[in-house]
Amino acid sequence: MQQLRRDPILGRWIIVQDEKQISPNDYIEQSVGAKQIGKFCPFCVGNEAKSPPDIFVDKTPGAEQSWNLRVIANKFPALRIEGDLDRQGIGIYDQMNGIGAHEVIIETPDHQKDIADLSTEEAAKIIFAYKQRFLDLKQDSRFQYILIFKNHGQSAGASLEHSHSQLIALPIVPKKIKEALRGAEKYYGFKERCVYCDIIDQELEAQERMICENENFLAFSPFAACTPFEIWILPKKHCSHFYLISEDLLYDFSAILKDVLWRLKKILTDPPFNFIINTAPIQHEQELGFYHWHMQILPKLTRAAGFEWGTGFYINPSPPEQTAKLLREVV
Amino acid sequence: MQQLRRDPILGRWIIVQDEKQISPNDYIEQSVGAKQIGKFCPFCVGNEAKSPPDIFVDKTPGAEQSWNLRVIANKFPALRIEGDLDRQGIGIYDQMNGIGAHEVIIETPDHQKDIADLSTEEAAKIIFAYKQRFLDLKQDSRFQYILIFKNHGQSAGASLEHSHSQLIALPIVPKKIKEALRGAEKYYGFKERCVYCDIIDQELEAQERMICENENFLAFSPFAACTPFEIWILPKKHCSHFYLISEDLLYDFSAILKDVLWRLKKILTDPPFNFIINTAPIQHEQELGFYHWHMQILPKLTRAAGFEWGTGFYINPSPPEQTAKLLREVV
Numbered sequence: 001m002q003q004l005r006r007d008p009i010l011g012r013w014i015i016v017q018d019e020k021q022i023s024p025n026d027y028i029e030q031s032v033g034a035k036q037i038g039k040f041c042p043f044c045v046g047n048e049a050k051s052p053p054d055i056f057v058d059k060t061p062g063a064e065q066s067w068n069l070r071v072i073a074n075k076f077p078a079l080r081i082e083g084d085l086d087r088q089g090i091g092i093y094d095q096m097n098g099i100g101a102h103e104v105i106i107e108t109p110d111h112q113k114d115i116a117d118l119s120t121e122e123a124a125k126i127i128f129a130y131k132q133r134f135l136d137l138k139q140d141s142r143f144q145y146i147l148i149f150k151n152h153g154q155s156a157g158a159s160l161e162h163s164h165s166q167l168i169a170l171p172i173v174p175k176k177i178k179e180a181l182r183g184a185e186k187y188y189g190f191k192e193r194c195v196y197c198d199i200i201d202q203e204l205e206a207q208e209r210m211i212c213e214n215e216n217f218l219a220f221s222p223f224a225a226c227t228p229f230e231i232w233i234l235p236k237k238h239c240s241h242f243y244l245i246s247e248d249l250l251y252d253f254s255a256i257l258k259d260v261l262w263r264l265k266k267i268l269t270d271p272p273f274n275f276i277i278n279t280a281p282i283q284h285e286q287e288l289g290f291y292h293w294h295m296q297i298l299p300k301l302t303r304a305a306g307f308e309w310g311t312g313f314y315i316n317p318s319p320p321e322q323t324a325k326l327l328r329e330v331v
Numbered sequence: 332m333q334q335l336r337r338d339p340i341l342g343r344w345i346i347v348q349d350e351k352q353i354s355p356n357d358y359i360e361q362s363v364g365a366k367q368i369g370k371f372c373p374f375c376v377g378n379e380a381k382s383p384p385d386i387f388v389d390k391t392p393g394a395e396q397s398w399n400l401r402v403i404a405n406k407f408p409a410l411r412i413e414g415d416l417d418r419q420g421i422g423i424y425d426q427m428n429g430i431g432a433h434e435v436i437i438e439t440p441d442h443q444k445d446i447a448d449l450s451t452e453e454a455a456k457i458i459f460a461y462k463q464r465f466l467d468l469k470q471d472s473r474f475q476y477i478l479i480f481k482n483h484g485q486s487a488g489a490s491l492e493h494s495h496s497q498l499i500a501l502p503i504v505p506k507k508i509k510e511a512l513r514g515a516e517k518y519y520g521f522k523e524r525c526v527y528c529d530i531i532d533q534e535l536e537a538q539e540r541m542i543c544e545n546e547n548f549l550a551f552s553p554f555a556a557c558t559p560f561e562i563w564i565l566p567k568k569h570c571s572h573f574y575l576i577s578e579d580l581l582y583d584f585s586a587i588l589k590d591v592l593w594r595l596k597k598i599l600t601d602p603p604f605n606f607i608i609n610t611a612p613i614q615h616e617q618e619l620g621f622y623h624w625h626m627q628i629l630p631k632l633t634r635a636a637g638f639e640w641g642t643g644f645y646i647n648p649s650p651p652e653q654t655a656k657l658l659r660e661v662v
C-alpha cells in the first residue's frame with residue numbers, strides 16, 4: 001500500500017510506494033558514465049589561464065603539483081558581484097537587480113576523481129575551502145544567505161565533468177530556507193526542542209533508516225525522503241551554522257561525506273546527484289536553538305512532472321528503509 | 332544584467348537572465364520527436380480491453396468511431412481509491428495511508444494527434460470531461476483537492492506518447508496550493524482586491540507579456556516565469572473554482588488552450604511540457620474573493636539542479652517579455 005509521509009520540517013507530503021521492491025539496477029540507466037579522456041577541460045592542471053583567477057587556493061609547499069584545490073569566480077555567474085542592491089516596483093510586481101557572488105570550488109586537480117575517490121584528508125580540504133569562503137563572504141553586508149551545493153552529472157545540472165562544487169551568496173533569504181526555519185521554529189515553540197535533534201534521537205534509536213555514523217556525524221535516509229536514496233548528514237551536537245564547524249568536526253564530516261558518496265557510487269554505478277548544505281542565514285550571528293545545519297544529498301533518479309509542479313508533493317518509488325538497508329550493506 | 336523577480340503570489344524569487352538573447356532553436360534538442368508508428372499502444376482504438384474500463388466516455392451517436400474520448404482509472408495509480416483515511420504518528424513523524432483517485436483522460440482516439448492538432452470542438456470535449464470528473468469526485472468526502480494535469484513528452488514525465496492528461500484527487504490540500512491561497516489572501520487583506528484580477532489588468536495594459544486573448548480568457552507569460560516559455564491562461568472574470576466553468580467559457584477556454592499549445596509546438600518544435608489547472612480546494616463550496624482559477628503551462632526546457640533544490644529559486648534564461656513576443660508572432 002502507498003503511504004503518505006509528512007516532511008516534519010517543511011510540512012509537505014511525500015507519496016512513498018512500497019508495493020514492488022525496486023532494485024538499484026532499475027536506476028542504473030541514469031548513471032553518469034565514464035569521464036572523457038583527452039578532451040580539453042578548463043579545470044585541469046595546466047589550463048588555469050583559461051579560467052578566472054584564484055580566489056582561494058590550496059597548495060602543498062614544495063610539492064610538484066601546482067595546487068590541490070582552487071576556488072574561482074564562476075565564468076557564467078547566475079548573479080553579479082558588482083553593484084548596489086536596488087529594489088523596485090513595476091506596477092504590482094517587485095524586482096531587484098541581480099547582485100550576488102557565484103564561485104566554483106575545483107575539488108581536485110585529477111580529472112578522473114570524484115569526492116568518493118579522494119582520501120579523507122583530500123576531502124577535508126574541500127570542506128575547509130567551503131568554510132573559508134563562507135567566512136569571507138559573510139562579511140559582505142549585501143548578503144543574507146550563502147548556499148553551497150554540488151551538481152554531479154549532466155542530468156543533475158553539471159555542465160563540466162571535472163569534480164567541482166559551487167557557492168552562491170544571495171541578497172535575500174530564499175523561500176525554501178524561510179520555510180524550513182519557520183517549520184523548525186514552530187516545532188520548537190511547541191516542544192521547546194530542536195526538531196533535528198529529535199530526528200537524530202529517533203533515527204539512532206530506530207536504526208532502520210541509518211546508513212553510517214562516526215563520533216560527530218550520522219548519515220541516514222530521511223523518513224519523508226523526496227527522491228530514492230536521499231541522504232541527510234547531520235552533526236550529532238546541535239549547531240545552527242555550518243561555518244562554526246571546528247577542525248575535529250570538519251574531519252569527521254569529510255569522512256562521512258566521502259563514505260556515503262562512495263556507497264552511492266558503488267550501489268548505483270555513479271548516479272547523478274545534487275548535494276546542498278542547509279545552514280542558518282548569515283544575519284543571525286548567534287546560534288539558533290531551533291535550527292540545525294545539515295547536508296542533503298539528492299540522487300537524480302526520478303523526474304518531477306505535472307503532479308509535483310502542481311502540488312509540491314513528491315512521489316518516491318523507493319522507501320527510505322529499503323534504500324538505507326542497501327546503503328548500509330555496501331562493502 | 333540579471334534581474335531578481337518576485338512571484339507576486341508565492342513570494343519566491345526567480346533569476347531572469349537577459350544578457351544574451353536565446354533563440355527558440357537553442358531549446359530544440361529537447362523536442363519530443365515523432366510518435367512511433369506500429370508499436371502497441373493501450374490507449375488506441377481497438378485496445379480498450381488492455382486498459383481499465385471506462386469511467387466516462389464521449390461517443391458521437393451513430394458514428395463509426397467507437398469513442399472520441401475516454402476516462403479510465405490509472406493502471407499504476409499513485410494513490411488507491413479503496414479504504415478509509417487513517418492518520419498515524421510514528422514517534423515524531425506523521426503518516427497517512429495513500430487514499431486518493433488517479434484517473435487518465437485519453438484525449439483523442441488518434442495516436443498521432445495532440446491537443447494542438449485538435450479542433451476547438453474536440454478540445455472542448457477534454458475540458459468537459461475534466462469538469463464532469465471533477466463534479467463527480469468532489470462528492471467524495473475523503474477528498475480535499477483535485478488536481479488536473481498533463482505530462483507531454485518523456486522528459487516531462489509522460490510514460491505513454493498517446494495524448495492524455497491525468498486527474499488526482501487528494502485527501503489533503505497540498506502545500507503548494509496552501510501557499511498560493513495564503514499569498515493571495517494576504518494580498519487581498521492588504522488591497523481588498525484579487526491579486527490575479529490585478530495581474531490581468533496590468534498584463535492587458537502593459538501588453539509586453541501578452542500572447543493572445545479571446546472574449547473570456549487571456550494568455551500571457553508571467554512576470555516571474557520560472558521556466559522559459561511558461562504560460563498562464565486565466566478567465567477574465569473572477570472565479571475561484573474551475574468546475575464552475577459555464578458552457579460558453581468552456582468553449583473559449585478550449586480555443587485559447589489549443590491556440591497556445593499550437594504556438595508552443597510551432598516555435599519549439601513540439602517541446603515537452605506540463606500543464607496544471609490551479610483551482611480552489613473543494614471544501615470551499617463558495618466562491619473565494621481572493622483566489623482565481625488558472626492554467627499554468629510549463630515547458631520542460633531547463634533542469635532544476637542543486638541551486639533550485641536548495642533555495643526554491645528558479646533560474647530562467649529567457650525573459651518572459653522576449654518569449655511572449657515570439658509566441659505572439661507565430662503564424
